[in-house]
Amino acid sequence: MRLFLITLLVFSSGLGSHSLFAHEVRPAFLQIEEQSPHHYAVLWKVPRTVDKVLDIQPQFEKSFTLSETLPPRILEAFVLYNYQLKGEKSIANTRLSIDQLNTTGTDVLVVVRLLNGEQHSFLLQPTRNSILIPETPSKWNVAKTYIILGIEHILLGFDHLLFVLALVLITKGFKKLLKTITAFTLAHSITLSFSVLGIANLPGPPVEAVIALSIVFLALEILKIQKGNSTLTSKKPWIVAFVFGLLHGFGFAGALQDIGLPQKEIPLALATFNIGVELGQILFVLVVLVLLRFIRSYVPRKNWTEKLAPYAIGTLAAFWLIDRIVGF
Known part of the structure; x- marks a missing residue:
């Protein structure tokens, strides 16, 4: 258990150095909307930290001219740039690239809307920073x-991962764990969908604070279970996972709304985003289970080392909680 706990403590101390790392790293967003033939309004949203803006820029073919139309607007996590793009031909079948993207760890979501009603959505990444804009949109x-x-989103959303880690440490037995993770999945899928579709919503800062509080609660539950106390969480962890999962879903929704959705493909984008979240979550749970099995088989267990995990989880979550409340 000691190796796992040391890794967790290092992980926690690194993440606790700044509140930014309590959340997933959001991608940049590039929207290109055709307003008249060969004339486009361009919105460029670049992630920022307290003192740094990513030095990346969209690059078009030489037949296009890009000019700024408004001064940059600085938001909490982004800087917004507005441009006008003029060309001698349609942007379809031309190459788009993001300069310096290969030097970052950030993706760029690109949405292209044409006058004929067609809309394209695709993702550029550091390993693939250019694309030939297709003439015909693809649902794939x-x-x-x-x-x-x-x-x-889930693999870089450290607070969500810490919650799932606590659930894994609490839940005994594979069937019970499967039921618990399924309850968490179902709950956050419901509120994510409701929020994105405008059926229900909650303000972001309080939701983020309660997400941190939910992790503190689970850390305390782990300590109670280690002392031999029987709690609702230990008996029926899927109930707790479902209740807090509803709040985590609103947290997912905030990130998805920041990313943006293709207006003509909202159901498809929402469904596949949910699938991606679940694939990432399953991968994380499998890695944790394999690591725990290895540790329990080959590393001697001691009472004081058992307590390090909930204390590390609870301390980091408490830091996030205070930081998010102060940020209201």
């Missing part, structure tokens, strides 16, 4: 894009 491109975004 939308599905692939949002599956990847969903996987990245």
